[in-house]
Amino acid sequence: MSEISWTGQRSPSRSMAGERQGANLADLLERILDKGIVIVGDVRVNLLDIELLTIKLRLLVASVDRAKEMGIDWWEHDPSLSSKARQKEVDGQGDREQLEEENRRLRERLAALEAGADGAAERTGDGKESSS
Amino acid sequence: MTAPGLAGQTAGAHGTAGPSDTGVYLYGVARGLDPAALGDTTGVAGAPVRGVAAAGLTALVSTVRLAEYGEAALRANLEDLEWLEATARAHHDVVDRAAHAAPTAPVRIATIYRDDARVAEVLTDEGGRFTEVLDLIAGRSEWGVKAYADPALLRGDTGQDATDPGGGLAPGAEPPTGPAPAHTPGDASPGGVGTAYLRRRQQERRRRADAGRRVGEQADAVHAELADHAVASRHHPPQDPRLSGRDGTQILNVAYLLDEEQVEGFLAVTRAAAEKLAGIEVEVTGPWPPYSFIEPGEV
Numbered sequence: 001m002s003e004i005s006w007t008g009q010r011s012p013s014r015s016m017a018g019e020r021q022g023a024n025l026a027d028l029l030e031r032i033l034d035k036g037i038v039i040v041g042d043v044r045v046n047l048l049d050i051e052l053l054t055i056k057l058r059l060l061v062a063s064v065d066r067a068k069e070m071g072i073d074w075w076e077h078d079p080s081l082s083s084k085a086r087q088k089e090v091d092g093q094g095d096r097e098q099l100e101e102e103n104r105r106l107r108e109r110l111a112a113l114e115a116g117a118d119g120a121a122e123r124t125g126d127g128k129e130s131s132s
Numbered sequence: 133m134t135a136p137g138l139a140g141q142t143a144g145a146h147g148t149a150g151p152s153d154t155g156v157y158l159y160g161v162a163r164g165l166d167p168a169a170l171g172d173t174t175g176v177a178g179a180p181v182r183g184v185a186a187a188g189l190t191a192l193v194s195t196v197r198l199a200e201y202g203e204a205a206l207r208a209n210l211e212d213l214e215w216l217e218a219t220a221r222a223h224h225d226v227v228d229r230a231a232h233a234a235p236t237a238p239v240r241i242a243t244i245y246r247d248d249a250r251v252a253e254v255l256t257d258e259g260g261r262f263t264e265v266l267d268l269i270a271g272r273s274e275w276g277v278k279a280y281a282d283p284a285l286l287r288g289d290t291g292q293d294a295t296d297p298g299g300g301l302a303p304g305a306e307p308p309t310g311p312a313p314a315h316t317p318g319d320a321s322p323g324g325v326g327t328a329y330l331r332r333r334q335q336e337r338r339r340r341a342d343a344g345r346r347v348g349e350q351a352d353a354v355h356a357e358l359a360d361h362a363v364a365s366r367h368h369p370p371q372d373p374r375l376s377g378r379d380g381t382q383i384l385n386v387a388y389l390l391d392e393e394q395v396e397g398f399l400a401v402t403r404a405a406a407e408k409l410a411g412i413e414v415e416v417t418g419p420w421p422p423y424s425f426i427e428p429g430e431v
Contacts, residue, residue: 023224023417023420024417025217025220026371027276027417028220028221028224029216029217029220030368030369030371031224031387031420031423031424032220032223032224032238032241032423033220033240033241035238035240035423035424035426036160036237036238036239036240036241036423036426037160037161037237037238037239037240037261037262037265037426038239038240039158039239039240039243039254039258041158041242041243041244041245042155042244042245042246042250043155043198043201043202043203043206043242043244043245044203045203045206045242045243045244046207050210050240050241050242114369114370
């Protein structure tokens with residue numbers, strides 16, 4: 001019933017050379033995207049962008065193929081999620097404000113989604129409290 | 133794909149400046165790394181990886197085309213999940229390879245400099261900070277532990293039919309005192325049936341809440357025990373099941389920082405926990421470079 005599944009090496013001293021099966025994308029992204037030392041590079045990457053991306057990815061699916069299969073590409077077209085879509089709307093004016101607003105909206109959306117996911121464990125689906 | 137112009141070891145602050153259409157991608161900073169340990173690791177976009185040495189540290193870098201890693205390109209590429217996955221995996225491969233050989237501090241994805249000289253300058257300027265981080269993670273590795281609860285466990289199902297009125301299953305649930313449920317239609321004044329129905333729903337809800345609480349307590353207990361066998365721990369937000377690709381509700385997603393000599397004991401504890409908990413699956417990943425234990429702070 002209960003089991004442990006191992007991914008990765010059993011011993012840190014063993015080299016991972018040639019090991020390609022690697023980590024699952026969710027584990028990888030939550031570390032690579034969100035963690036690590038932040039230093040300013042010569043190529044300007046807006047950290048808010050990265051933060052947004054992190055939030056987006058938490059809403060995302062395991063593989064692009066599967067996402068396309070499921071028709072989940074809304075973030076590419078939704079101006080509140082995609083700077084590509086946004087560029088049609090904004091021409092760099094108040095960009096930071098835009099991002100902050102976007103960030104706030106995404107956080108709300110994420111909170112709602114996470115509440116939904118948690119609720120799935122508790123909700124009966126009727127959602128109504130019966131008064132007794 | 134043309135081969136990048138720079139290759140081999142570049143030392144010190146007089147690095148070869150690449151042509152202006154290339155930049156230098158920084159993966160992380162290592163201390164006491166023998167460049168041979170990198171072997172033939174390829175980095176982002178298949179570029180070779182090299183070390184830039186300064187201030188007693190080694191920066192792990194690749195030359196990249198600004199057409200792909202410049203400001204405008206990055207903005208678009210970061211939103212392309214396929215590109216992002218390839219870049220993230222390459223970034224990780226390099227950091228991981230180095231971390232197996234020497235203390236290595238990963239930097240955030242998409243940190244790009246003009247040329248090696250600029251990288252050396254950053255090593256010198258930020259040396260104190262890198263050293264502090266490297267001191268914290270030297271000789272340590274990160275391990276991830278995730279636990280998934282069987283949905284039936286969270287519903288509080290105990291193998292009985294879900295329509296069972298089930299008074300008494302949940303601690304504190306009142307036994308049904310209303311009319312018997314619907315299969316005895318005789319005494320059904322609408323109010324009576326409705327009341328009984330509502331009471332059943334209420335009991336179900338209570339059972340689920342109790343089950344959820346029990347599962348949560350088990351997760352907390354497992355974490356407390358694991359934390360006793362680790363230097364530090366960091367909770368990650370639960371992963372979206374679509375992203376983790378797993379059924380079951382993720383009730384635990386924590387990274388632990390372990391000294392090398394703690395690893396064996398820690399893993400034994402995870403195995404014991406998994407055996408002891410029915411309906412809960414424990415997944416361990418690692419060793420990771422200590423990503424989760426580097427406090428990101430802006431410069």
